[in-house]
Amino acid sequence: MERRKLGGLGLEVSALGLGTMMMPDNEESVRTIHGALELGVTMFDTADIYGGGFMAGRFGDNERLVGRALKGRRDKAVIATKFGIVTPDLRAHGHPAYVKKSVDASLLQLGIDYIDLYYQHRIDPNTPIEETVGAMAELVQAGKIRYIGLSEAAPEQIRRAHSVHPLTAVETEYPLWSREVEDEVLPVLKELGIGFVPYSPLGRGFLSGQIRTFDDLPADDYRRYYPRFQGENFVKNLEVVSLIEKFAARKGCTPSQLALAWLLAQGEQIVPIPGTKRLDRVRENLGALDVTLSAEELAEIERISPKGIAAGERYPTFLQS
Template sequence: MAQRKLGRLGLEVSALGLGTMMMPDNDESVRTIHGALDLGVTLFDTADIYGDGFMKGEFGGNERMVGRALKGRRDRAVIATKFGIVSPEMKTQGHPAYVKKSVDASLLQLGIDYIDVYYQHRIDPYTPIEETVGAMAELVQAGKVRYIGLSEATPDQIRRAHAVHPLTAVETEYSLWSREVEDEVLPVLQELGIGFVPYSPLGRGFLTGQIRTLDDLPENDYRRFFPRFQGDNFVKNLEVVVLIEKFAARKGCTPSQLALAWLLAQSEQLVPIPGTKRLDRVKENLGALEITLSAEELADIERISPKEVAAGERYPTFMQS
């Protein structure tokens, strides 16, 4: 498995990680994590809000599943989790006391002694980021966390946080249809030597080519409420996916592999975390590591899927704020 470094503090992980957000708490998910680990995947990404119980105010469901799957295999895994979202309405909390409470809860739910990468999931607008990151730095000093990071942070927030304690990674959505980070975030990360972990690198599944109508999504699927999956936006976005499919066919790979190979070509300090509950999808995604894109092919992909090609906002209005 190809390895990549995240940040300048020594963390090295597999060039592709595994996002576990959509994994239900069942034996298939555990088998998929085991299989991914056996294939060489080392970075596993979760969060305290992931899991079916969060809509009822329950935290840690997904962390418990990930912890159970990695029990006895801890030394082979790099475990990343997050804190800071406190309600389904996306209310946030970054007070130092909450940070310390959250890390203890996550350690218990994961069944581990330390967390490899601890992210602030969303920035709390009412708590100075210096205070939040100061508390995270104390967790590093206490041995509860090895490295820290932010998720969906602005360039200014990244700079202010990094000045308090070096960040190892920033996690933000990035894919062929979500390229906002290229303008300001990625240049700052490169300048400061911070790694980048793109989530939803397959456009929440849209770039796989497996979603042709909303009927392809379960009735309770959260994506039905996202602007890019609705009405005319869906139709326009599907047109782009068809072009990506044709390009992938000429390249002899799947659309997912092409989308991931394009992403991997953007930076050596970048480690995508595609999410899936199926081991066959993990194997397919890892095939992207075998694909090399020439400068001409990258230019062709740019013409197919330029910046701002996606129709619709990334999130519903209440989540954007």
Template sequence: MQTKRLGQEGLEVSALGLGTMMMPDNEESVRTLQGALDLGVTLFDTADIYGEFAQGRFGGNEKLVGRALKGRRDQAIIATKFGVTHTQGPKGDPAYVKKSVDASLYSLGLDYIDLYYQHRPDPGTPIEETIGTMAELVKAGKIRYIGLSEAPADIIRRAHAVHPIAAVQTEYSLWSREVEDEILPLLKQLGIGFVPYSPLGRGFLTGQIKTFEDLAEDDYRRHYPRFQGENFVKNLEVVKLIEQMAAQKGCSISQLALAWLMAQGEDIVPIPGTKRLERVQENLGALEVVLTPADLAEIERISPKGMAAGGRFPGRG
């Protein structure tokens, strides 16, 4: 397994991680997590809020991850997040941070968390206070490295001035390239790693979604602009072009999309999410895909920045 470093403090992870947000709490998920570790994946990404809808409580997904990886702690880099609430908005005040880390440690069944992210910046708490509290957690041995998720450039810069940030996480894929404007140049300047979530366009770049009806009635993506109406049709046309190129390269569209993403920087570690081990195996095949300058130019031609029709989230176009 190829490895990459996130940040400047020594955090080394597999070149491709695994996002666990959509994993149900069942034995197949346990097998997928354990199988991924067997295949060399070391970075596992969860959050205190993941699994809440299925479990009826915070920490459901963390408990799944902790249970699946129990006994193999020294092989896994476990990342989790705090700060998203349903009723109070993002939170990052010192008391909430301390309460959250203890709850996550309990749910995961761990003595420490490898990489701890603030899930969303709290507009009511200066980032210096939040990161200062997280720095105390590093000194206390409860967390090893600090991360930020969906943070704007000014927040990242201010946070990094308080304590080194190992990684920033936000959406990035062939159809979500907004981070190329400010975020990626800043991270390169500061020596911060980047962990893209939804690197396969929330499943659109897998080639498995051909019609709106392919989404189950309770699938959250039905509410996202890019999966609706004319937006869906336009986006599907681009996906078909990418799929044709993948066929020419002898790889799947998922592998091509991930290979393109990893080609954007040495410190970029995507975390595609999946429930199935065979998908983990397929995604890892992206590490063997070699993209030439001509390939990258062709991808840029058929899928230029800003090509995706519709906003990233509901209510944003």
């Protein structure tokens, strides 16, 4: 398994991690996490808000799943989790007292003594980021977390946070067809020596080629509310996926492997965390590590899927901050 370094403080992880957000709390998910670990995946990404109970005020469902699956295997895993989104209005929260309360809850839910990488999930507009990161730095000193990260942070916020305590990683959505981070965020991360962890690197599954019609999404699938999966946007985005599929077929790989290989080629500090609940998908995604793209092929992919090609916003209106 190829390994990559995140940040400048020594964290090293597998070149591809595993996002666990959509995993149901069942034995198949546990087997998938076990299988991923056996295949060489070391980085597992969760959050206190992931799971089915957060809208009822019950946080930690997904953390409990990840903790149960990694029990007895803690020394082989890098566990990343997040705090900072609160219900019922899904607002961002970063007050120092809340940070300290949240980490204790996550440690309990995960059943571990320390968290490897702790992210602020969304930036609180009402709390200076220096105060939030200052509290996180105290958690490092206390041994409750090892490394600090931010999720969906703007360049100025990243700079201010990094001046308080070195950031190890920033996590933001970054699939082939949604590349806003290339304009300002990635240059800042490169300048400051901060790692980058792209979530939804397969466009929430769209780039896998497995979704052909809107009805392929289960009735309770959250993606039904996302603009890129609706109406005319869906049709336009399917046309882009078709081009990616044709290129992947010529290359002798799957669309998912092509999309992940392209992402891995964007920088050595990049560690995508494709999410899945199935072990066969984990195996398929790891096949991206064997896909080498030449400069000419990367240029062709750029022509097929140029910046801004995706139709529709990343999030539905009620989730946009």
